[in-house]
Every structure is written in structure tokens, then in C-alpha cells.
């Protein structure tokens with residue numbers, strides 16, 4: 001791919017790449033499962049990594065396109081420092097091209113407009129801003145953090161040194177090599193498991209399902225706290241069979257404690273003619289998740305929905321109350337339900 005107009009000098013060499021041979025200027029990027037082979041002068045599939053004379057560069061290091069203080073529940077992470085704030089940043093670009101992307105204005109900007117905008121900032125500045133804003137973590141989110149991993153990992157190191165945690169919100173398409181670098185720096189991750197069918201991933205996201213499934217297991221093995229989100233889209237992935245497959249995969253391969261967020265689709269990008277997901281569909285998915293044995297299932301993008309709060313799986317007591325992004329820990333002490341003494345899975349659960 002080519003054609004991106006860079007608005008400043010490219011200066012930051014990429015991580016995780018190799019030349020194909022000593023006399024070959026082509027490089028292979030090893031950041032995500034596409035493993036793009038990129039000729040000199042061309043871009044990878046994400047449109048934010050460029051081969052210049054046989055060296056791979058990132059075009060998005062130090063180009064913040066979005067920066068906000070968010071509730072951690074917005075990621076969504078419901079079992080990770082509940083009620084805390086997370087300093088959230090993004091650069092443009094994505095290694096997927098989902099027809100239903102809910103953040104396409106920035107994730108697809110390099111592909112759509114051939115530009116890589118953003119304002120400069122250093123990892124130290126971001127970490128300090130996070131601490132000064134009273135945040136407990138830094139989140140790499142909104143677009144796909146895999147494609148700006150250099151800046152995310154450098155910032156994660158700085159944030160760690162200030163006592164903050166780090167969070168990825170991701171499509172889960174990174175390579176095992178990148179997961180290895182994330183281990184020990186990234187504490188929590190929400191991964192989209194968009195569907196249980198490979199043809200869905202190929203047709204609607206331009207990617208494969210298998211690397212995502214493999215990474216979910218690896219993430220858990222690395223000790224990174226994992227929550228999973230499925231955007232339920234009318235007529236695309238909302239059948240009982242499809243939802244049951246996803247829920248079963250989670251409970252069988254990752255265990256009953258992995259939180260599953262069933263998120264409502266709103267018309268976006270190439271799917272403006274598809275209606276929002278009906279509440280009844282989301283509630284049906286919730287029932288399927290609970291039915292197969294998942295302990296923590298949440299309906300998302302429907303503020304005020306009854307399933308937003310966390311209930312103790314042993315006694316049913318509401319331990320964390322939520323309404324939209326208002327969160328109150330009401331019956332938890334040191335991660336234990338004050339009603340019956342059962343443990344509630346998560347990180348720094350109060």
C-alpha cells in the first residue's frame with residue numbers, strides 16, 4: 001500500500017521487523033498477525049508503518065489524535081480497578097477495516113484520507129499528565145494500540161515507574177512476539193471477539209479469526225487481566241448458535257470468570273443502513289452467556305440496563321453498582337463479597 005501524506009518527518013524506527021535478505025530491501029513487519037511483507041517505499045496494511053530504503057518506520061510515534069480522562073468502565077473493564085479513571089490516548093490507524101467500526105473517523109483515517117495527523121507528546125508527558133489527572137491507569141484505546149505499540153510500550157514503562165497500571169483495548173491481532181513485549185507492562189486488556197466464524201472476520205474485518213482465539217489464551221497465560229467484548233450486529237452475528245459458540249468458547253477455553261461484554265451496535269461507517277441492536281437481542285445474548293456458565297455477563301452501550309452491575313455469583317448480592325459510567329463499590333472488601341465471603345475475580349477490586 002502507498003499514498004499516505006505524512007505531515008512531518010518520519011523519525012522513529014519500528015520494533016519487531018526483519019529484512020527478507022541481505023540484498024533484499026523488502027521487510028516483514030512482525031507486529032500483528034498480518035505479518036505484512038512491505039517493499040521499499042510502501043506501507044503495511046495498517047497504513048501507518050512504512051518501509052524507507054529497507055528500514056521499517058512507524059509514522060504514528062508521538063502523534064496523539066485523541067486524549068481523554070475516561071472511567072475505566074468505558075473501555076470496558078468492569079473487574080479492573082472499578083470506579084477509577086483511566087488516561088486514554090490514541091493514534092490514527094488500524095490493522096482491521098471493519099465495515100461496522102464505531103471509531104472509523106480516526107481508525108481508518110490514514111486509509112481513507114492518506115494522512116497521519118496528531119499532536120506531539122512524549123511518553124513521559126503522557127504518564128505525568130495521567131498521574132496529575134488522578135488516573136489509576138493509562139489506556140491505549142479508541143483505535144488499535146497494536147499499530148502504535150512503540151509509543152504505547154514506552155509510555156507504559158513511564159506509567160509503571162509512577163505507579164500507574166496500563167490497559168490495551170484491542171482487536172487481539174498482535175503477534176506472540178508483541179505479546180511477549182507487553183508482558184509485565186500491560187496489566188489489563190479488553191479484546192473484541194467479534195464472532196465465532198472465520199468468514200465473518202475475513203469478509204467484514206479483512207482478518208482471520210484463529211490468531212485472535214490463540215491470543216485470548218496467551219493473554220491469560222501471561223497473567224494479563226482479560227475481558228472480552230462482542231459487538232452484536234443485527235443479522236450478522238446475532239443468532240443463538242453464533243452467540244452460544246462465542247460464549248462456550250469463553251467458558252471452555254478461558255474459564256467462567258472472564259467477563260463478557262455484549263455491546264450494542266449503532267449504525268456507522270459502511271453499515272449506516274443496519275438498525276441498532278434491539279435490547280431484546282442483547283438480553284437474549286446475556287441469557288446465553290449465563291446459561292453456558294459465564295459468571296459475569298454485561299449488556300453494554302445501553303446506559304441504565306439492569307445487567308450493568310456486578311453481582312456475586314455465589315449469593316447474588318450486588319457488589320458493584322453501575323448506572324452508565326457511574327460506579328459505586330457497595331459490597332466488596334479486598335476482592336471478597338461482604339455478603340458471603342466469595343471471591344470476585346479481577347484486579348484491585350477494592
Ligand code: SF4
Nearest residue numbers: 029032035036044046
Ligand atoms: S502492524 Fe500489522 S498491518 Fe501494520 S504493517 Fe505490521 S503486520 Fe502489517
